[in-house]
Amino acid sequence: MNNIALQAKKDAVAEISEGLKNSKTMAVVSYQGLTVAELTELRRKLAEKDATLGVYKNTLVNRALKDNGISGLEEYLEGPNAFVFSKETSSALPVLVKFARYHDKLVLRGGLVEGTVVDEKGLKEVAKLPTKEALLSMFCMVLNEPVAQFARAIKAVAGGDEADGAEAPAEAN
Numbered sequence: 001m002n003n004i005a006l007q008a009k010k011d012a013v014a015e016i017s018e019g020l021k022n023s024k025t026m027a028v029v030s031y032q033g034l035t036v037a038e039l040t041e042l043r044r045k046l047a048e049k050d051a052t053l054g055v056y057k058n059t060l061v062n063r064a065l066k067d068n069g070i071s072g073l074e075e076y077l078e079g080p081n082a083f084v085f086s087k088e089t090s091s092a093l094p095v096l097v098k099f100a101r102y103h104d105k106l107v108l109r110g111g112l113v114e115g116t117v118v119d120e121k122g123l124k125e126v127a128k129l130p131t132k133e134a135l136l137s138m139f140c141m142v143l144n145e146p147v148a149q150f151a152r153a154i155k156a157v158a159g160g161d162e163a164d165g166a167e168a169p170a171e172a173n
Contacts, residue, residue: 012056016064019052019085026112027084027096027123028076031055033105039082042099042106046084051092055082072117076110089114093127 020026031039043053058077065073086092100106108120118126130138 009060012060013064013067015054016056016061016083017067019054019083020064020068020070020112023085023087024089024114025084025086025092025126027086027093028073028109028111029082029084029096029100030079030107030109031082031105032080034103038103038105042095042103045095045099046086046092049086049091049095050088051084051086051095053082053084055080070112070115073110073112081109084111088132090126090129090131093123097124097127 034042039053046053058079058081061081061083062074062077065071084092084096096106096108100108108123110117110119111123112118113122113126
């Protein structure tokens with residue numbers, strides 16, 4: 001093996017290791033049969049969610065996983081695979097699931113979600129989870145609702161007394 005090829009492999013392992021360290025989610029997908037246009041479309045959609053798709057040799061990915069002390073993904077590293085790295089847990093997975101629904105050649109195989117190895121079913125379950133922004137929005141609504149109910153009750157009591165007082169003399173006449 002010449003030095004150029006060896007250096008290229010080392011660079012690829014370093015790139016994969018960097019992706020593992022900077023990502024909360026790594027999905028292993030089979031892309032065999034997708035056209036270049038379809039892969040380009042998938043890469044664009046993933047880039048919108050701050051995720052990247054890379055095609056690496058399984059042996060290089062396995063080396064990077066071992067270097068980072070991660071095990072359990074060996075069963076998914078067979079055949080031609082692409083690897084999706086996402087900085088947010090639930091940002092890229094919905095894109096992959098939706099894309100796979102319309103392009104049956106893309107098959108989710110398994111992956112790593114916040115350090116836990118999951119299979120295809122697990123990836124699809126995580127994809128159903130709301131995003132961080134949606135969860136924060138729900139939390140704020142939960143915090144705001146008791147105050148809003150109290151304000152509505154006060155308004156109803158204050159408005160109800162005026163309405164009752166105005167109607168009573170009108171009925172007396």
